[in-house]
Amino acid sequence: MAPTKFAKIHTINGEASNEEQDNLSQDMKDLIFSLPREKGWRTPYLYLFQGFWCQPAEIQAISTFQNHFQAKDSDVFVATVPKSGTTWLKALTFATVNRQHHFISSKNHPLLSFNPHDLVPFIEYTVYGNHENLPNFSNFHEPRLFGTHVPFDSLSNSIKDSSNCKIVYICRNPFDTFISSWVFCNKIKQDSLPTLGLDEAFEMFCNGKIGYGPFWNHMLGYWKESQERPKRVLFLKYEDLKDDVNFELKKLAKFLNCPFTLEEESEGVIENIIKLCSFEKMKEFEINKIGKFGRNFENKYLFRKGEIGDWTNYLSPSMVENLSKVIEEKLSECGLKFKAKN
Numbered sequence: 001m002a003p004t005k006f007a008k009i010h011t012i013n014g015e016a017s018n019e020e021q022d023n024l025s026q027d028m029k030d031l032i033f034s035l036p037r038e039k040g041w042r043t044p045y046l047y048l049f050q051g052f053w054c055q056p057a058e059i060q061a062i063s064t065f066q067n068h069f070q071a072k073d074s075d076v077f078v079a080t081v082p083k084s085g086t087t088w089l090k091a092l093t094f095a096t097v098n099r100q101h102h103f104i105s106s107k108n109h110p111l112l113s114f115n116p117h118d119l120v121p122f123i124e125y126t127v128y129g130n131h132e133n134l135p136n137f138s139n140f141h142e143p144r145l146f147g148t149h150v151p152f153d154s155l156s157n158s159i160k161d162s163s164n165c166k167i168v169y170i171c172r173n174p175f176d177t178f179i180s181s182w183v184f185c186n187k188i189k190q191d192s193l194p195t196l197g198l199d200e201a202f203e204m205f206c207n208g209k210i211g212y213g214p215f216w217n218h219m220l221g222y223w224k225e226s227q228e229r230p231k232r233v234l235f236l237k238y239e240d241l242k243d244d245v246n247f248e249l250k251k252l253a254k255f256l257n258c259p260f261t262l263e264e265e266s267e268g269v270i271e272n273i274i275k276l277c278s279f280e281k282m283k284e285f286e287i288n289k290i291g292k293f294g295r296n297f298e299n300k301y302l303f304r305k306g307e308i309g310d311w312t313n314y315l316s317p318s319m320v321e322n323l324s325k326v327i328e329e330k331l332s333e334c335g336l337k338f339k340a341k342n
């Protein structure tokens with residue numbers, strides 16, 4: 001398939017920023033023009049595309065991905081709700097899957113010089129983020145590792161239906177996800193936008209209006225699939241990893257068909273992976289202190305507190321009541337529950 005070429009022709013609704021429209025094809029602008037839109041968190045607008053909220057450049061990348069991506073049985077996808085432990089799970093997955101080639105205690109381990117988002121690239125930013133050309137996968141080693149925030153139903157058909165690739169999913173209690181998102185988005189928002197206030201952001205979050213939201217649909221899509229096809233989708237929670245990362249890491253390795261051997265266990269490989277990927281260690285790596293993710297933001301913003309329950313420092317009792325109601329209403333039926341405090 002020939003690479004797609006895009007031209008700047010007209011503005012979306014006459015109001016979206018130039019930055020939002022850069023590199024959008026005319027077809028994409030026409031499509032986006034027709035979608036419902038709401039105020040964004042870090043860009044002027046979010047658009048409702050295939051039932052979830054996202055930005056114009058993401059819609060274009062996701063559409064190209066849906067039209068072109070061919071999954072291989074050996075592929076691994078790290079799928080996440082934003083601000084739910086993506087960076088951590090990518091690091092753990094990379095270190096575990098590649099432990100035969102990249103010894104965990106090596107001074108040259110890739111995690112010491114690359115951010116996990118460079119090692120496990122996002123489908124919708126890195127892999128399909130170049131609007132001039134389709135990706136060249138010849139540089140990818142197998143198993144190929146990818147990251148995505150795209151909801152399950154909007155993954156490419158070859159991932160959902162025709163391949164035996166694996167999907168590892170992580171989400172987090174919505175209270176912490178909200179605070180983490182709010183702080184993060186205000187740090188990386190477009191300079192021209194005012195700071196998004198806590199009350200307004202909270203209202204948007206509870207109404208599902210956040211990137212890749214509503215969060216409950218995101219969780220339910222992967223949850224349902226993990227119940228129906230447990231060999232295809234492993235459903236993890238941030239809080240479980242915090243409580244017992246050793247147990248969760250073994251589960252992950254087994255799911256990815258690379259279980260730890262008794263010998264590895266006794267040699268401390270599991271503990272070494274946990275240590276290498278720990279918040280405290282990763283935060284201090286030079287690449288995570290001074291590096292940047294694409295044009296967009298500094299890696300250091302990916303490492304804030306890494307705790308369960310920081311929301312208690314921000315949310316009023318009525319906010320807690322409101323979000324608890326949303327969680328109860330949207331998620332209780334499927335039995336999905338979260339630990340929200342230590």
Ligand code: A3P
Nearest residue numbers: 083084085086087088180278279303304305306
């Ligand atoms: P806080 O903002 O609550 O501190 P994501 O990687 O999906 O963007 O999620 C970011 C959240 O994960 C942030 O939470 C961040 O501090 C935390 N985090 C990043 N790396 C981590 C790690 N290695 N272990 C535990 N938490 C981590």
